[in-house]
Amino acid sequence: MTQGHGRTRERAERDTPSGERPGLVGVLGGMGPAATVDFYRKLVEETAATADQEHVPVVIWGDPRVPDRSLSLLGGGEDPTPHLRRGIQALRRAGCEVLAVPCNTAHAFVPALADEAGIELVSIIEVTADALAADGVRAAGLLATSGTLRSGLYAGALRRRGVTALEPGEAGQRQVMAAIAAVKAGHAGPEHGRALEDVARTLAARGAERIVAACTEIVLSLDGSGLPVPLVDPARLLAGRIAALARRRAG
């Protein structure tokens, strides 16, 4: 720590209006960037605000250089843990007390890192499982990365609430991964939306009462209006939970 940094910090603290409670929300984003934009937009929408000053104060650590989470979970890729730790620690140092991560796959890594940093994680997976259980859903179909499925994160969270998780077959899962990659590459077309819809229909035919867009890129390609059962958007649910939490802390 240089002396210059120390002076900077002191000055910043001195200048903070007195009596103000930061209540900053940290967003570990960039995985991918378009999904983080989508989450931030939903957070703004979910906040009942009539002026800038009533919105949730957030710090977004948008580092897209985090190695592919799914590849790592499938055994072939670089461990993203050091990158994720760096972002979470930076958010903690910036004064964030609550952490939101709009990347489902990253949840195979972040709970332990949030504990380590002393920041409260609002898990996109737990929030989604809560919502499905509250709706009385008995079986839910998962559109997720292969890494998320392999990790068993959703299956476990749903099982604990008495909800059965249905996963696509091998061919369907390949289509899901192709659509996610297309969104990340910025060239998702209607064919990717149609492919996701086909996979979702198959899950519904197998008994899924909801389709969970369990990768934050899915809703950027699939709108859900043509599905026989409702599409559940975990990013929207996470945004709603964070907005509610911020309201409680402010109130």
Added chain:
Amino acid sequence: MTQGHGRTRERAERDTPSGERPGLVGVLGGMGPAATVDFYRKLVEETAATADQEHVPVVIWGDPRVPDRSLSLLGGGEDPTPHLRRGIQALRRAGCEVLAVPCNTAHAFVPALADEAGIELVSIIEVTADALAADGVRAAGLLATSGTLRSGLYAGALRRRGVTALEPGEAGQRQVMAAIAAVKAGHAGPEHGRALEDVARTLAARGAERIVAACTEIVLSLDGSGLPVPLVDPARLLAGRIAALARRRAG
């Protein structure tokens, strides 16, 4: 500085993959939140990337509690300087080397604060004035907050490049401020877009060859396709400049 913070920082630095150059872009946002979402989306769009890892790493300080910039410039409101300084210092401490601020009015305050923090500001106003001059524009109409107009930021930057700035009359400016307030309150309707279009038409009739959406909320209400002259979007230009800068640094 507590010992706990010191340990956290050491661990974060140790875990950073060696040899990696951060090149982080800091975004001082939240003014307002919807405009920051819009800027982040444009930054993602302006980046030619085929995978998450090729996108620009950003840290967004989205503190919407900054007192109204326009009110302060007009003499009636709380000074936003301490809040802006706090955000800029936090971004600098997080490792950001370049600063983008998707709020035109805040540019009456941020250049001095960026200098103080030792971070390079890419000014939305200078980038826009550069683009107008490069296009050979001789007169540009400004849709901006009353604070931005009062500060003379655009008028000065344009004058230095031989471009005349045209401002709405009193009644037109009231309509501009009403539309900006409606966007910030989340209830902008088509009537606000039409009002902005009327003001823009009057500026074009007075000789404006371009209409500058010189408040980041304007493009959220006015799409520009119905105007007799092109609408210039400073947030898009700033996003493009930041993406180009990131490419140069990476290359």
